Structure formats: C-alpha cells, structure tokens
Amino acid sequence: MKKYIIVLLVAFIANSGCSKFDEMNRNPYAIYDAPAESYVQSILYTTEYNLIGRSYNLITNLMQQAVSTNEGNTSQTIYNYDISESVCASYWSLYKQKGNAESMLSAALIDDNPAMEGVALILRTWIMHVITDVYGNVPYFKAGLIPEQKGDYEYHVQYDSQKEIYIDMLRSLERANAAFQKTGSANFNSINDYTYGGNVTKWRQFGNSLYLRLLMRVSLKAIEETGGVIDLGEEYGALDVTSKIAELYDGFVSGTGTYPLIKNVDDRMKVKFSSTESYLYTPFYTIESGTWKNQAGCETLVEKMVVRSSGKITHLDPRFYYYFTRTKGIPTQLSPADLKNFLENNTVGYFASGGTYGDLQNGEWYPVLNYSEILFNFAEAASRGWLPIETKGIEKLYLDACEASMKEWNPNEKVPASPGTTIAQWRAYLDEQFDYDKALEEILTQKWISTFWCGVESWADYRRTGYPILKTNGTNARNRGVLCTRMRYPATEAYLNKEHYEAALNDWLGGDNNMLTEVWWADTEESKNTRRLGRQ
Numbered sequence: 001m002k003k004y005i006i007v008l009l010v011a012f013i014a015n016s017g018c019s020k021f022d023e024m025n026r027n028p029y030a031i032y033d034a035p036a037e038s039y040v041q042s043i044l045y046t047t048e049y050n051l052i053g054r055s056y057n058l059i060t061n062l063m064q065q066a067v068s069t070n071e072g073n074t075s076q077t078i079y080n081y082d083i084s085e086s087v088c089a090s091y092w093s094l095y096k097q098k099g100n101a102e103s104m105l106s107a108a109l110i111d112d113n114p115a116m117e118g119v120a121l122i123l124r125t126w127i128m129h130v131i132t133d134v135y136g137n138v139p140y141f142k143a144g145l146i147p148e149q150k151g152d153y154e155y156h157v158q159y160d161s162q163k164e165i166y167i168d169m170l171r172s173l174e175r176a177n178a179a180f181q182k183t184g185s186a187n188f189n190s191i192n193d194y195t196y197g198g199n200v201t202k203w204r205q206f207g208n209s210l211y212l213r214l215l216m217r218v219s220l221k222a223i224e225e226t227g228g229v230i231d232l233g234e235e236y237g238a239l240d241v242t243s244k245i246a247e248l249y250d251g252f253v254s255g256t257g258t259y260p261l262i263k264n265v266d267d268r269m270k271v272k273f274s275s276t277e278s279y280l281y282t283p284f285y286t287i288e289s290g291t292w293k294n295q296a297g298c299e300t301l302v303e304k305m306v307v308r309s310s311g312k313i314t315h316l317d318p319r320f321y322y323y324f325t326r327t328k329g330i331p332t333q334l335s336p337a338d339l340k341n342f343l344e345n346n347t348v349g350y351f352a353s354g355g356t357y358g359d360l361q362n363g364e365w366y367p368v369l370n371y372s373e374i375l376f377n378f379a380e381a382a383s384r385g386w387l388p389i390e391t392k393g394i395e396k397l398y399l400d401a402c403e404a405s406m407k408e409w410n411p412n413e414k415v416p417a418s419p420g421t422t423i424a425q426w427r428a429y430l431d432e433q434f435d436y437d438k439a440l441e442e443i444l445t446q447k448w449i450s451t452f453w454c455g456v457e458s459w460a461d462y463r464r465t466g467y468p469i470l471k472t473n474g475t476n477a478r479n480r481g482v483l484c485t486r487m488r489y490p491a492t493e494a495y496l497n498k499e500h501y502e503a504a505l506n507d508w509l510g511g512d513n514n515m516l517t518e519v520w521w522a523d524t525e526e527s528k529n530t531r532r533l534g535r536q
Helices: 002-016 019-024 036-062 085-110 114-135 162-183 200-226 241-254 289-295 299-305 320-324 336-342 348-352 371-383 391-409 423-433 436-450 457-465 498-508 525-535
Strands: 229-231 238-240 269-272 306-309 312-316 365-369
Touching (some): 036 085, 036 114, 036 365, 036 457, 085 114, 114 162, 162 200, 200 365, 200 457, 238 241, 241 371, 299 436, 312 423, 371 391, 371 436, 391 423, 436 457, 457 525
Antiparallel strands (some): 229 238, 269 365
C-alpha cells in the first residue's frame, strides 16, 4: 500500500511540472495577489512607527530640541555627534516599506486603478525622500523590486545619485496628481486607511503638499546650479521650481487649479496610534520614566517658547505643555518636578493640580505633513521673493503658520492658570516681535519648533537653509564640530552589497563613509555659510 501511494505521488509531481515548486519558492515575506488598497494602513503605520522612534533617539537630539546646552556633557552622546551603528542604520529598514509600495503600485496597475496608483506613488515618494534625505545617494530605481521579479531575484543593486532620485520623485508626484484627475472622487475602503478613511481627494491634497515640500527642498540647489530649472524628462519637460511653487500658491489661495493642497488643520496628514489597541501602540508604550531621566535637558527649544520679564515668565507658547510635560516616561519631555524647577515656580498652580496636557508616549497621532508646514513654506518662498506678496502678506503667512501649528498640537487650547498664554496672545506676541529684516530666520526658526517629531523635517531644513542657527562645536562635539550632514550607510552594505557600496563610497564620499559630506540639495553656499555661524 505504501509503495502504491509513492507511485501516485511521483505521477502527480510529473504531471504537475514545476508550478507547485514555483509557488513554494515565492518570497514568504511579500504580500501576493492582494488588492492595492490593502497595503495602505500597513505602510503608513509601520513607516511612521519607525520615524517617531528615530525622532526620539536621533532627530530631536541632533536638532537640539531635546538636549542640554551644557558643554560639560560627555562626548559619547548623539547630540555631540557620536552616533552608533544601529542608529545610523535604522532608516535603512524603510526599504521594506518601499518594497510594499512597489507591490502596491504593481497591483494598482494590473487592476487599472488610478486612485490606488496615485496613493502608491505618494507612499513610495514619502518613504524614499526620507531614505535619501538621511543618506544621500542610495539604491532607488532597482530597490525593493524583489516581489516583482518573479523569481529572478537581484539582491545587489546600484546606488543612484540623489539628484536623479529627486527628479524621479518629482515626476512620480506629477504622475500621482494626474492619476487622481482620472479617478475623480471614487474612494476606497476606509478600513484600509485610518488617516483619511479612503478619501482620495484628501490623498491628492497630501500628495501635492508633499510635492511642495520636495520643491522647497531642491529650490536653493536648483537656483544655484541651473537658475532654478530641473529637467523632468520627455513627459514632463523642464520644471521651473520657483514658478511651480508660485503656481501651487495661486491654487492654494484661489481654491482652484490642478494641484489642490491640504487646506486646513483637520486635513493634515497624520498617522493614528492608540494606547488601548496593541496593534497601534507607539514605540514608547511600555517605557517607564526612569529610562528617560537623562533626557530632561531641552533648554535650546524651551527658551524659544518662554518669554521672561524681570526673571518671571510672562508668556508661554501654547504648545509648551504638549512638548514638555509627562506623567511617565514620555521621550524628550520633562517630568513635572523638573519642569517646575526649570521654570522657577512660574507654573506652580498647574503642577500642584497634578494635571497633564501632552502625552507623546501614548499620542493619538503623529504628524507626517502638517498644514502649518504648507504655510511656513509659502512664507519662506514669499520672503525670498518667489511669490508676489508684500511685507504685511509675508508676516500674515508667518503668523497663520504659527497659529496653525499651535492648533495642531493644542487643539483644545488648554492653558494653565499661570502664565495662561492663549493662542491669540502668543500670536500677538510673535506679531510684535516680527522683524522683516530677519524674516527668513524667524520663519524657519518657528518652523523648526513646529516640525518637532515630524520625520526628518527639522534636520532637513537646517541642512538646506542653515536655520535655526545652532551652536554645534561644543567642547565635546565630534564630527569636527559639524552637525551631521548625513548618516553613515549601514555596515552590512559592505558585504551584502559590496561592489555597489564601494562604488558609492568612491563616487561621492571620497572613499569614507562619513557624516561630513553634503547631500546634493544641501550643498549650496547660502546653507553652508549660515551653518558656519554656529561654529564661530
């Protein structure tokens, strides 16, 4: 009987050929034959989970939003540019989500689904702009394509120049906007999208707002390099960066045009988290307060949000309590006792009540792209003369951006009894202090405050513009006293992708996997000269 069964099994295998073995040989970590929309929530949550983890242990440290200005601190810290291999390599893991976005795009094209094509292109661009902004030249055109290679896997892929990557990302966002024009307002299942509930109109607005972000990113380099024109190839032709920014602004103001943007605080792109649903926890859900005790110093940022007169606090930015108070181990925030001491008893009534306002540890959402960012970008563009706006119009954009940021972080406008600064009062204070001769610095400094915990934006803006001016050459500062211009490639690339890794090092890094070489869009005289002010 056993012999008979074996004969039948052999016959079955012979008749079935290799099809079953081909199926067994598929990548077990990829999602196959899934509808495109089923990828959306997974990509959003997993990518943002990674980004907010890095916000705590890298970005807020680099950008002095969560560290002391005490020069006596040990050199073996991130804020003194001693960055471990694991932290440097952490953004590389986003390639998994780039692969998922590629599979999503493939599924959308197979199904002839332009809405999902647009969403996939936006997600891919969001992921890849973070990766390239962190490292510079990286694998792009052939990266993350294993699920689409149908068994002919290519694990070793070349590094592409950041300029070519940005050109393709700009093309991708143009293509996404065109795809949404085809689909109209046909939404997808809300269960796959906890941010916009499957609303494709809002996804289109996010995509074009991301387009504005990337246009601002490349603007200074494009002006210095080619007078502001970037060739997007045969389909899209020459792109005049500042003219496109002006076109986006005209549509934003009029509510018309072919590039709708996020138009209010409620429509900003944010990713949902939860303190009750385990599948939506933050990376910090189980952290206790003792773990973060040494992260209490936040003087650089705090001093931009506090106004004192005769040693007493008269005004306090309404975002303050969301950024700097905690009940247990919330990263980069101060304990009530530490904060009370720091503010020299100016908020005794608030702390005596035991109340709390902000909770980044168990936040209900974290920002990907805020409405305030759009206003800050337009304010910067106007201050540079790229938009036909007079001085008062520039100031209004700036103040509107600051107010929007306050409402994004403090939506219920909760303020303590003392000093009790409302959003309207803080706006009035900023209005009084506004100096048109220093408009660019003031706009970008407030943007730095607003992009707290927003991906790599504060670090990218600093490298792009040099603002805010930060002291970087403290007594224990490494990296030649230069705030890191990029992260090192992961050490695993030296043996997993040896040939292309070595080519990348020799091509633009001078043979050294360093943190001093400028990424393409940051390599401008304006930016480098401004950043030098922090080392004088």
